[in-house]
Structure formats: structure tokens, C-alpha cells
Amino acid sequence: MALQLEDLSGEPGLKQLDDYLLSRSYISGYQASRDDLSVYLAISKTPSAKFVNLARWYDHISALLGSSFPGAAAGVKIAGSAAATATTREVAAPAAAPPTPETAADDSAEAPAAEEDDDDDDVDLFGEETEEEAAAAAEREAAKKASGKKKESGKSSVLLDVKPWDDETDMKKLEEAVRSVTAEGLFWGASKLVPVGYGIKKLQIMMTIEDDLVSPDNLIEDYLTAEPCNEFIQSCDIVAFNKI
Structure with missing residues (x-):
């Protein structure tokens, strides 16, 4: 669709x-x-x-x-x-005009060049x-x-599921605790609350990391599920991990 x-x-x-x-x-x-x-x-x-x-x-x-x-x-x-x-996008080639006696000789001389153009069209992706x-x-x-900057490489986009202890956890403070974690090569992105059940919601948040500087597993173990963040966070899981 x-x-x-x-x-x-x-x-x-x-x-x-x-x-x-x-x-x-x-x-x-x-x-x-x-x-x-x-x-x-x-x-x-x-x-x-x-x-x-x-x-x-x-x-x-x-x-x-x-x-x-x-x-x-x-x-x-x-x-x-x-x-x-x-x-549905197609690129239509212009219709060729019928040759005239005056242009027939020129057309035959340009035939090799036209063949080269056809080869180029075969590999034209867009x-x-x-x-x-x-x-x-x-x-x-x-x-x-x-x-004056070169395009950066070695980055990944990571989507996290951050779960609270219960339905009484202040989700605003939970998100503030998550975003309070800072490190070189770590950039927090968009977030949203997703219902889990029984009145409990989890936080889904996107982060972009530089692979050489940040390990998602270490970030979760050493910061997001450790003090002081674990006052609000019961667990944290990686939902999606994509290289950029």
C-alpha cells in the first residue's frame, strides 16, 4: 500500500x-x-x-x-x-526523427557515438x-x-525501550534521567511513551552514537540501569540498531 x-x-x-x-x-x-x-x-x-x-x-x-x-x-x-x-516513474526517450537524404551520411558517422550513449543509458539508475x-x-x-567538514562515518542509530518500575513512576523524571546521561559521541533524539498494560507506559527514545566512542551495552549497564537512573528505570533494551 x-x-x-x-x-x-x-x-x-x-x-x-x-x-x-x-x-x-x-x-x-x-x-x-x-x-x-x-x-x-x-x-x-x-x-x-x-x-x-x-x-x-x-x-x-x-x-x-x-x-x-x-x-x-x-x-x-x-x-x-x-x-x-x-x-511508476519512467524516463521516456525522445522519439527519433526520420532521416533525410541530407542527414543520412551524418547519422551513419555518428552511429558509434550513439551506441556509446545507449550503453550509458543502460546503467542510468535514476x-x-x-x-x-x-x-x-x-x-x-x-x-x-x-x-569545510568531511562527512562523518562510523555512526549508528539506536532505538531503546526504557521501562519503569511500576505505574506510579514519574515518566517525565524518567526521561530526564535518561537524557541526563551524556558522553562524547552520544546524541539523544526523539522520544514517545508507549502503553505496556495495567496503566504502565514505557519510554521509547532514539539515540545516535559514534561507534568508536560509545557502546550501547555499556551505556545501559553502567548508566541507565545503575544509580541514580535506576531509581526510575527498571530495565532498558535495544529495539533497533542501524548503521548510518
């Missing part, structure tokens, strides 16, 4: 997509697909860092550009976007680049050069 998204040129649409990616690595399924490419191309500029999940996904798809997208696409419909969905796509790519390149 095709995913319905709001206009991605404004914050409401970006917020919807950020929430959608809270517990997902890709738009459809468990591998990058043409759905990811369709949504990526509908975003005119690099998302703000406040959209943690969207920014993580956007950086990952940026790194995949030029490679294959093997996942099965379900289709995406984006409000306000003229771009076709990944399941079709002809539009003016909007070219402008967006140029804007991203300019931003990278202006910052």
Missing part, C-alpha cells in the same frame, strides 16, 4: 516524515528502495538537525546515491509534489536529472564546502 505523505516543502510534512522514521530505517521494508529515492528527491534541502530521524535517514540515502536500491518499493504519494512515485534536483544537489555541495 502506497505511503501518503504531506507536502515536504514545509515543517508539517517534514515532522510527519521524522515521526514515521522513528522506528524505521527505510521508507518501505528493510532495504533501500526507489521509495526512498522518491522521498529524497522531494526534499528540496538538507533537513534541519531538529528532525533527528529524518536527518539520519537523509544522510544515509545521500551516501547510497550512485549505488543500487535493491528493496521492494510499495509506492509513495507526496502532497504538492509533481514527481511520480518510485513504482533517469534524467531535473532542474530542481540539480539545484538541490548544488546547494548541498555548496553547504559541504562552506562548512
